[in-house]
Amino acid sequence: MSNINITTITFGTTIEPREIQCFRGAIVQSMGTDSDVLLHNHTDEGLRFSYPMVQYKVNRKKPQIVAIGDVAQRIKSFLNQNPLELTIGDHKQHFEVEEIQEKPYSPSFSEEPKLYSIRNYIALTSKNHTEYHSILALTDRIQFVEHVLVGNILSFLKGIGYHSDEKIYLAITSIDGTPIVRYKGIRFEAFDLHFVCNINLPDNIGLGKSSSVGFGKISKVNHIADSPWKDKNDSRK
Helix, strand or coil, X not given: CCCEEEEEEEECCCXXXXXXXXXXXXXXXXXXXXXXXXXXXXXXXXXXXXXXXXXXXXECCEEEEEEECCHHHHHHHHHHHCCEEEEECCXXXXXXXXXXXXXXXXXXXXXXXXXXXXXXXCCXXXXXXXXXXXXXXXXXXXXXXXXXXXXXXXXXXXXXXXXXXXXXXXXXXXXXXXXXEEECCEEEECEEEEEEEXXXXXXXXXXCCCHHHCCCEEEEXXXXXXXXXXXXXXXXX
């Protein structure tokens, strides 16, 4: 596939991480009821059950919009033409764009594994929470999360229109914490972890549940010389 642009729009005004849902709602409201469905992932029939192409995050207390593909141009055009006064909680704030970064991305596989961190990753949903906690062995629990993570990566690739018969190999290298996070008043068990896989992934995108509002943010760490799946049989397929 040809490159797809991943655009990160950073604002100079600061907010708290817990206010990111309010920020998203205020952005969508300011763009009007006819705004692109990709901005909020809702249709007349309910939720749009596809990978979120627009994601809202907080980085060092500065709100960001991460837009994947052509939707970024519509957001930039709106911001260029309209002063942004948003009501966050009970107070109104002026939001000015501080920086716009555009990075081309094209998926590629490599023999050399790539190391990533992922934070506040909600891998467990109402469908798989019970199954995960019924597993006794820690190694089996890790393999369970690895399987979910591969599925989330495939969802991202499908969302950008990419398909390959190449197999994704993935291994969790460390679990750094299991924080409890809240979304819409509901508590979720999340994971802070590091993993390696054989496909390049772009920085700052989200994976897993509620990735549209900052959960499951990934960051590329570095490259590792030795592949953890090299010379293995197909038992992990």
